[in-house]
Amino acid sequence: MNKLTLLLGGAAVAVGLSYKLFWPLHSEQMDDMPMAQDSAMADASHAMVQIEMPQITGNARIGQQIFETTCAACHGTAGTGNAQAGPPLIHKIYEPSHHGDEAFQRAAAMGVRAHHWRFGNMPPQEGLTRGDVAMVVDYIRTIQRANGIH
Numbered sequence: 001m002n003k004l005t006l007l008l009g010g011a012a013v014a015v016g017l018s019y020k021l022f023w024p025l026h027s028e029q030m031d032d033m034p035m036a037q038d039s040a041m042a043d044a045s046h047a048m049v050q051i052e053m054p055q056i057t058g059n060a061r062i063g064q065q066i067f068e069t070t071c072a073a074c075h076g077t078a079g080t081g082n083a084q085a086g087p088p089l090i091h092k093i094y095e096p097s098h099h100g101d102e103a104f105q106r107a108a109a110m111g112v113r114a115h116h117w118r119f120g121n122m123p124p125q126e127g128l129t130r131g132d133v134a135m136v137v138d139y140i141r142t143i144q145r146a147n148g149i150h
């Protein structure tokens, strides 16, 4: 055996070993990472529920923009709640048969007196037309349906 074969053999063993030793570890880390990131994101946003996010199209898409600028500070991104400010709207309490579309119109126009939660009252939201709120409702209902809330 000359020096070169020895060197190559050693390198092959080293590669084999590191593959065995580090590859599975590496793939585990990869598996763990998205979960760690998700929970970090959930923590940062104080979300209260986990949802499946459907495709948002048409009027619901305009509603999304209105919701995310006007309502999400309290109700969380995509209505997932904000543990420090307001309840999730992607929640059985807010299914259409319990809180119809008119409840959203009333909430936006006149505010809401605290009754289901301990976040305090919701103040009226200025500067929104009924049409704006209807598109917000479209957005919220789309996400509700995708998450089994009918």
Ligand code: HEC
Pocket (backbone or CB within 6 Å): 067, 070, 071, 072, 073, 074, 075, 085, 086, 087, 099, 103, 104, 107, 108, 112, 113, 114, 115, 116, 117, 118, 119, 120, 121, 122, 123, 125, 128, 136
């Ligand atoms: C400043 C915080 C805040 C903002 C901004 C806000 N909400 Fe709310 N909202 C709340 C809180 C808190 C409640 C829960 C009151 C309770 O039932 O205890 C609530 C309740 C509701 C309800 C339930 C009404 C009912 O009849 O029980 C709807 C619908 C709603 N909000 C829609 C909206 C929409 C749409 C927007 C944006 C246009 C919005 N909210 C913006 C805090 C907020």
